[in-house]
Amino acid sequence: MVCITAFASALALVASVSGYVVPRQNPPSGWVTPIMENYADYHARYMALDCQNKHNTDFFTACCHPMKANETLATARAPECNPANLLASPSTTTHKTSSPASPTSTASSSGAFIAGGEATFFDQGGAAGSCGNVNPDSAKIVAVQELRMSSSLCGKKVLIINTDNNKQVEATVADTCPTCQGNKNSLDLSHGAFDAIADEALGVVPIKWMFLD
Incomplete structure (x- = not known):
């Protein structure tokens, strides 16, 4: 009682x-x-x-x-x-490419967005990520939360959308994020990727995202 x-x-x-x-x-x-x-x-x-x-x-x-x-x-x-049942709307599933995209590489063909996570950013520090590559802070890369991350995801492209302002960026999986608040739907972005969708002064922003390949 x-x-x-x-x-x-x-x-x-x-x-x-x-x-x-x-x-x-x-x-x-x-x-x-x-x-x-x-x-x-x-x-x-x-x-x-x-x-x-x-x-x-x-x-x-x-x-x-x-x-x-x-x-x-x-x-x-x-x-x-x-939030996992939220489907991508037509206005947010398209993204610019330099050439016509094949059916297997478009955002719309890869299914629903993964929602309910947050994006933060981190410094590369000249260290190789868990995928084994050293990247500059300007590179658009992403660290996947450790509950979801596996070596098979290394090199995969993801489309990330800031749900507060609908800005989006494509980034490459290059590392593991052990500190993404225990939420497997969260991502840690490089400065280059985070700057494309938000002001770093915010520190953390709500996102939805999907694998593109």
């Missing part, structure tokens, strides 16, 4: 000010960690679903509030509440 009461109180607090506290990287006051879902996961889902722009809608009521720690999206939310 104490746990249920604590969760209800915490949920009421978060819901009442969710438009202000959720975009924060750290849990707001009143977030009961043992009872409520991981805040980093909730924050990533909230941003991926664009909840900050959907207040006072049925979608916000159904999808944008936090879950209990023992709940999952599959059991406690409708399919549209899962």
